[in-house]
Amino acid sequence: MELMEDFSRPPLVPVKGIPLIKYFAEAIGPLQNLTVWPDDLLISTYPKSGTTWMSEILDMIYQDGKLEKCRRAPIYARVPFLEFRCPGVPSGLESLEETPAPRLIKTHLPLSLLPQSLLDQKIKVIYVARNPKDVAVSYYNFYNMAKVHPDPGTWESFLENFMDGKVSYGSWFQHVKEWWGLTHTHPVLYLFYEDMKEHPEILSILQNPKREIKKVLEFLGRSLPEETVDFIVYHTSFKKMKENPMTNYTTIPSEIMDHGVSPFMRKGTTGDWKNTFTVAQNERFDAHYAKTMKGCNLKFRCICKCICICILGIKAS
Numbered sequence: 001m002e003l004m005e006d007f008s009r010p011p012l013v014p015v016k017g018i019p020l021i022k023y024f025a026e027a028i029g030p031l032q033n034l035t036v037w038p039d040d041l042l043i044s045t046y047p048k049s050g051t052t053w054m055s056e057i058l059d060m061i062y063q064d065g066k067l068e069k070c071r072r073a074p075i076y077a078r079v080p081f082l083e084f085r086c087p088g089v090p091s092g093l094e095s096l097e098e099t100p101a102p103r104l105i106k107t108h109l110p111l112s113l114l115p116q117s118l119l120d121q122k123i124k125v126i127y128v129a130r131n132p133k134d135v136a137v138s139y140y141n142f143y144n145m146a147k148v149h150p151d152p153g154t155w156e157s158f159l160e161n162f163m164d165g166k167v168s169y170g171s172w173f174q175h176v177k178e179w180w181g182l183t184h185t186h187p188v189l190y191l192f193y194e195d196m197k198e199h200p201e202i203l204s205i206l207q208n209p210k211r212e213i214k215k216v217l218e219f220l221g222r223s224l225p226e227e228t229v230d231f232i233v234y235h236t237s238f239k240k241m242k243e244n245p246m247t248n249y250t251t252i253p254s255e256i257m258d259h260g261v262s263p264f265m266r267k268g269t270t271g272d273w274k275n276t277f278t279v280a281q282n283e284r285f286d287a288h289y290a291k292t293m294k295g296c297n298l299k300f301r302c303i304c305k306c307i308c309i310c311i312l313g314i315k316a317s
């Protein structure tokens with residue numbers, strides 16, 4: 001892979017009012033001519049919501065749990081990133097052209113920037129949403145390590161920008177709401193990172209996405225033997241994916257992603273925001289959340305828990 005230029009953290013570029021990474025903004029025009037295939041499957045998320053995790057689960061399902069087949073290439077080559085563009089690296093569109101059917105496609109685009117053909121042809125979508133406080137913390141660390149982003153500045157200022165939708169891909173609030181709205185008219189399976197983390201029986205911190213994987217299988221109209229599902233659960237655990245070079249993004253040159261600053265597979269937990277938010281930031285965020293999400297019936301379990309924790313006092317822990 002030959003790198004052509006210094007990434008120099010270019011400022012975000014607005015496209016139809018949505019701020020985007022400069023290189024991705026340049027990809028939006030050509031993307032509008034995308035030819036979709038009826039068996040394409042779109043994995044849509046706001047950044048840092050569990051995209052890579054869901055991508056690996058889906059590729060394992062598509063490969064009938066055959067690990068060696070999932071090791072054929074890094075995750076970004078197996079699941080092309082629709083709007084990806086970066087000097088010296090194949091674009092999302094180029095990767096997509098090399099991918100045989102049935103294709104898995106990753107996007108973070110809001111609906112206003114999505115190629116219309118994906119909506120017109122009612123391509124199946126799996127959407128994963130995550131508690132916005134954990135998203136904000138994960139995104140801040142990602143901005144620091146992935147140099148296609150502008151400098152994030154201090155955590156304090158990044159959080160303000162996040163709440164105002166002045167980060168790449170715009171407002172988290174708008175994103176989760178509009179894709180939720182799409183579930184009424186399109187084949188969208190809307191899942192939550194927290195449900196994937198939660199052990200179904202004992203509500204413990206143990207990771208067990210089995211119940212959610214079964215929802216995915218049903219949505220796809222596929223079935224797999226129980227032991228294959230267990231195998232997928234095991235191989236898509238945070239620990240296994242963190243040590244797997246085909247999923248942990250260490251194959252990306254450090255000029256683009258510097259894992260020394262913060263690894264891509266960072267913590268993989270729920271509630272990590274409590275280690276970063278101050279009490280004041282948490283209160284401000286909760287007030288903003290209540291105002292912005294008013295009238296929306298989407299429920300993020302951690303938000304309520306956080307409010308309770310906050311009422312109980314002492315820092316947000």
Ligand code: PPS
Binds near residue numbers: 045
């Ligand atoms: S990206 O760059 O937007 O596509 O990132 P994305 O994959 O959506 O999100 C990265 C966060 O997901 C965590 N992650 C996981 N958590 C649990 N289990 C598994 N298997 C897993 N794989 C990735 C990853 O660690 C990032 O979260 P943080 O909180 O930063 O650790």
